[in-house]
Amino acid sequence: MRGDFKTRKAPQRPPWALAEELFGAACSRCGDCLPVCPTRIIVLGRGYPEVDFKRGECTFCGACAAACKDGALLRTTDQAAPWAIKAQIAASCLPRHGVECRICGDHCLVAAIRFSPRLGGPPLAEVDPASCTGCGACVAPCPVTAISLADAI
Numbered sequence: 001m002r003g004d005f006k007t008r009k010a011p012q013r014p015p016w017a018l019a020e021e022l023f024g025a026a027c028s029r030c031g032d033c034l035p036v037c038p039t040r041i042i043v044l045g046r047g048y049p050e051v052d053f054k055r056g057e058c059t060f061c062g063a064c065a066a067a068c069k070d071g072a073l074l075r076t077t078d079q080a081a082p083w084a085i086k087a088q089i090a091a092s093c094l095p096r097h098g099v100e101c102r103i104c105g106d107h108c109l110v111a112a113i114r115f116s117p118r119l120g121g122p123p124l125a126e127v128d129p130a131s132c133t134g135c136g137a138c139v140a141p142c143p144v145t146a147i148s149l150a151d152a153i
């Protein structure tokens, strides 16, 4: 099982997770981080915790890291960044196909999704990576599943 951590694409781990190989070595699969998550976005995948943004968003409450006795989720300071992921919008986004939609923007608490007016079609949704916290609140509401979270390139 642990060899998988070197080869397969890593699932999205909970916030403040160690780098993937270190996480695989440290996490004992106790599951303690799952029930403490207020939005229930932490699920088990192959026995290890991962985040499923289709279930909701991360509030960055820190409960998962506080519950992790193994140090696999390690919040070293209150200011430590939880992760580096940002929202990314795929080509299936409705305004790119002439359909007005601002649903994701309505769910973004930090207004990281901007809608720039343009000629000849509805405003296009664009993520401001500097503002996006990677909370995932925009993922589930999108009617065409156009939003994913990934490390900014």
Ligand code: SF4
Pocket (backbone or CB within 6 Å): 014, 015, 036, 037, 038, 039, 040, 041, 042, 057, 058, 059, 060, 061, 062, 063, 064, 065
């Ligand atoms: S920080 Fe809080 S909301 Fe986010 S995954 Fe951990 S327990 Fe859940």
Ligand code: SF4
Pocket (backbone or CB within 6 Å): 089, 092, 093, 094, 095, 101, 102, 103, 104, 105, 125, 141, 142, 143, 144, 145, 146, 147
């Ligand atoms: S909710 Fe989805 S389809 Fe609508 S603007 Fe946002 S990314 Fe595009």
Ligand code: SF4
Pocket (backbone or CB within 6 Å): 086, 087, 107, 108, 109, 110, 111, 112, 113, 127, 131, 132, 133, 134, 135, 136, 137, 138, 139
């Ligand atoms: S991931 Fe969160 S902060 Fe980023 S655009 Fe979506 S709702 Fe806004």
